[in-house]
Amino acid sequence: MEKSVRKAIIRYLKKHFPGEEKDIIRKADSILPGLKAKAPDMGGKKNALAGNLDMFLLFLAFYEATDHRMAEDAIDEIIQDLYTHYKWLGCFMNINRKPALSFLRNHLYRSYSKYAELVSQKQAKGEWMETWGMRVNPNNATEGYAFTLVGCPLVEYAKKHGYMHLIPHMCALDHAFAKLMHAKLIRTHTVATGSDSCDYWYVPDKSMTARNYKGTIL
Numbered sequence: 001m002e003k004s005v006r007k008a009i010i011r012y013l014k015k016h017f018p019g020e021e022k023d024i025i026r027k028a029d030s031i032l033p034g035l036k037a038k039a040p041d042m043g044g045k046k047n048a049l050a051g052n053l054d055m056f057l058l059f060l061a062f063y064e065a066t067d068h069r070m071a072e073d074a075i076d077e078i079i080q081d082l083y084t085h086y087k088w089l090g091c092f093m094n095i096n097r098k099p100a101l102s103f104l105r106n107h108l109y110r111s112y113s114k115y116a117e118l119v120s121q122k123q124a125k126g127e128w129m130e131t132w133g134m135r136v137n138p139n140n141a142t143e144g145y146a147f148t149l150v151g152c153p154l155v156e157y158a159k160k161h162g163y164m165h166l167i168p169h170m171c172a173l174d175h176a177f178a179k180l181m182h183a184k185l186i187r188t189h190t191v192a193t194g195s196d197s198c199d200y201w202y203v204p205d206k207s208m209t210a211r212n213y214k215g216t217i218l
Contacts, residue, residue: 001051001055002051002054002055002058004082004085004086005055005058005059005078005082006058008078008081008082008085009058009059009062009070009078010025011081012070012074012077012078012081013025013062013070016070016074017066017069017070024062024065024066025065027065028061028062028064028065029061031061031064031065032057032058032061035057035060035061035064036054036057038157038160038161039053039057039153039157040129040130040131040153040156041127041128042128042130042131042153043122043127043128043131046118047118047128047131048111048115049115049131049132050131052153052154053153053154053157056154056157056170057157059075059078059166059170060163060166063163063166071165071166072165072166072169075166075169075170075172076169076172079169079172079173079176080176082173082176083176083179083180086180087180089180090179090180090181090182093180093181093182094181094182095144095181095182095183095202095204096182096204096205096206096207101144101145101204104145104181105144105145108145108147109136109137109145112134112136112147113136115134116133116134116135116136119131119132119133119134130151130153130156131151131153132149132150132151132152132153133149133150133151133197134147134148134149134150135147135148135150135197141201143203143204143207143209144183144201144202144203144204144207144209145201145202146199146200146201146202147200148197148198148199148200149197149198149200150196150197151191151196151197152190152191152192152198154167154170155167155191155192164192167192168192168218171190171192171198171218174187174200178202178205179205181202182204182205182206183202183203183204183205183210184202184203184204184205184207184209184210184213185200185201185202186201186202186203186209186210186213186215187199187200187201187215187218188215188218189218190218192218193218
């Protein structure tokens with residue numbers, strides 16, 4: 001995902017900073033190691049969710065390299081660009097189709113359960129202490145699929161280093177991912193808005209649940 005985001009950022013630079021993009025890229029690449037050095041040890045590729053923090057740090061490198069010119073609106077545009085480039089995946093991941101939903105739910109629940117078990121093992125050894133906690137379908141939802149992430153390393157990093165104004169725009173990526181699957185993300189609370197966790201409930205976007213939900217998009 002980080003490679004895809006980098007490509008989207010470069011497309012953004014070529015559009016909005018013509019003639020500057022090469023210098024900005026070089027500067028961002030020099031800034032990124034310093035940002036990573038301030039981040040907690042998430043276990044690298046062994047941690048299935050660590051890439052989310054890497055993706056955030058990548059954007060921050062370009063945010064700093066552009067002297068903060070590539071900010072909130074840029075995140076929104078880059079997310080839309082990613083959605084446009086990967087919209088074709090919706091042909092295969094349409095959860096309005098029961099076989100697709102069943103396959104995706106079973107696959108994700110297995111993956112998430114393995115992640116939760118691995119985090120428990122690592123934290124028992126004092127490792128990965130700042131990664132996300134995972135609760136798989138905590139409310140026993142029978143429609144769509146659901147999980148809760150406890151804590152958020154992105155929010156903690158942003159609080160420490162002055163980037164909280166960017167976090168709500170990063171959270172919007174979850175809603176774009178939902179659209180790729182022809183799903184609606186129903187979310188009632190996030191770490192960014194003061195909770196200790198973020199809830200995720202993905203339901204088919206043609207379902208009555210999706211149509212009737214009037215909650216706030218977080």
